[in-house]
Amino acid sequence: MSIHAENIRRVTTQRLIEMKKRGEKISMLTAYDFTMGTIVDNAGIDIILVGDSASNVMCGHLTTLPITLEQMIFMAKSVVRGVKRAMVVVDMPFGSYQGNSKEALASAIRIMKETHGDCLKLEGGEEIIESVKRILSAGIPIMGHLGLMPQSINKYGSYTVRAKEQEEAEKLIRDAHLLEEAGCFAIVLEKIPAKLAEQVALELTIPVIGIGAGGGVDGQVLVLHDMIGLTQDFSPRFLRRYANLQGIMNEAIAHYVSDVKSGDFPNAKEQY
């Protein structure tokens, strides 16, 4: 039976903090459209992220930088229509919040008004803290994002593990505390040493969700298309592939092509 059939208790920021307190791990996956949002929600995920990774997996860009506010809003609206239980977090795209806090708030309000998502995710610590505080002051919950921040890829020059050196690790810890003190309800840590991620999760009272950050954090997030094998050319060490949907689709489509060519499809029962 679908979890939507009766009495759905939605995942809220408060519920996530309770989960951390009792040691229950939090599950999170991306989705970018209605059908995938519905499937992921029905399967019982806690958080759905309309991530700006859509720039890569949905639009075919090399980085997350080109995706626009309008495109993120279009995708988030579609996901929200399919979700009944999970919390829906929407990524603020590159350029929509780094300028100044007034612009950041305007972008944030637009996303919330037009998509009906539950909250927003922003990349960065001290550099964007004014924007974080201003958005929070409007009653919009924020999930932080530290470690590897793909919107800053042109600064890093590569997608290698971040915060391996002490100076960067210390800044990450400071930023995590800053985000918690400002009022963020959770933080994503991407591609950093497992020990550092565990330390941050122990020091913070808000949930810490990892991607490539080891098992010592409060939850895990992956990009849906990578974990179900719709994409095949991205294979970092932290990725576990739970299915090979690209293989299944290839086979099904090749079968269909062959049936159309041979005249096997449609048969007598498949017509009016």
Ligand code: KIV
């Ligand atoms: O956009 C995204 O998919 C993300 C996850 C990698 C956390 O930010």
